[in-house]
Structure formats: C-alpha cells, structure tokens
Amino acid sequence: MSDNEAMQALSDAGAVCGNCGDEPGDRTCPDCERCYQRYAAALRAAGWAPRAEVLADPIETEYGIRLTPDGPEAEVLNYASASRAVVEDRLARHRTGYPDAHLLQRTVRHGKWTDAPQD
Numbered sequence: 001m002s003d004n005e006a007m008q009a010l011s012d013a014g015a016v017c018g019n020c021g022d023e024p025g026d027r028t029c030p031d032c033e034r035c036y037q038r039y040a041a042a043l044r045a046a047g048w049a050p051r052a053e054v055l056a057d058p059i060e061t062e063y064g065i066r067l068t069p070d071g072p073e074a075e076v077l078n079y080a081s082a083s084r085a086v087v088e089d090r091l092a093r094h095r096t097g098y099p100d101a102h103l104l105q106r107t108v109r110h111g112k113w114t115d116a117p118q119d
C-alpha cells in the first residue's frame with residue numbers, strides 16, 4: 001500500500017507508458033500501472049523507502065568517547081551497543097590517561113531485518 005504512494009507520485013509527475021492517453025495523475029492504464037510497479041520496486045532495491053516506513057523504524061542513541069579534544073572521527077571509541085552508564089564508566093577510566101576525553105552520542109535508525117543476499 002505504501003508502494004501505491006510512490007506509484008501515485010510517479011503518475012502525478014507525468015510518468016506514462018507512452019501508449020495510452022493517460023494524463024498526469026490518471027491511474028487507468030494497466031501498462032502504466034506495471035511501469036509504476038517496476039519503478040517502485042527499483043527504488044526500493046536502490047535503498048529508497050516510503051517516508052512512513054522510514055519514520056516507523058526505531059531510533060536509538062549510541063555512545064562513544066573522543067580521547068582528545070579535536071581527534072579525528074576515525075579515532076572515536078565506539079560503544080554502539082553499550083548503555084550510557086557503561087560508557088560513562090569507561091570514560092572515567094580513560095580520563096586517567098586522557099584528561100580531555102569526553103562522551104559523544106549519535107542517533108542511529110535501524111531498519112527491519114531482511115534476509116541477506118546469498119553469494
């Protein structure tokens with residue numbers, strides 16, 4: 001049903017099969033409908049998802065530690081699955097060697113689990 005939103009958007013934008021008299025927004029031609037379905041599938045395969053699905057994905061906060069004030073992103077210690085309390089505990093220990101070490105956080109959005117492609 002959310003693919004239908006993509007199909008309507010394609011139709012509204014004037015996508016047509018070229019063999020019918022459909023105008024932008026019309027949804028009467030079976031050939032156009034097949035085109036929209038293929039376009040929607042191709043967009044999903046390319047990683048696009050309907051807004052409603054993206055917004056429904058759970059959001060988590062991950063924590064990390066930067067040891068030096070302007071250390072590069074690559075040197076951030078990443079404690080992706082640890083709670084803030086656990087990372088704060090690590091931070092306290094790191095501060096003995098790196099007094100400027102500080103807590104970082106970032107927001108992560110997780111999509112649904114799907115089967116990994118077979119080799």
Ligand SMILES: [Zn+2]
Pocket residue numbers: 016017018019020021022029030031032033
């Ligand atoms: Zn058509």
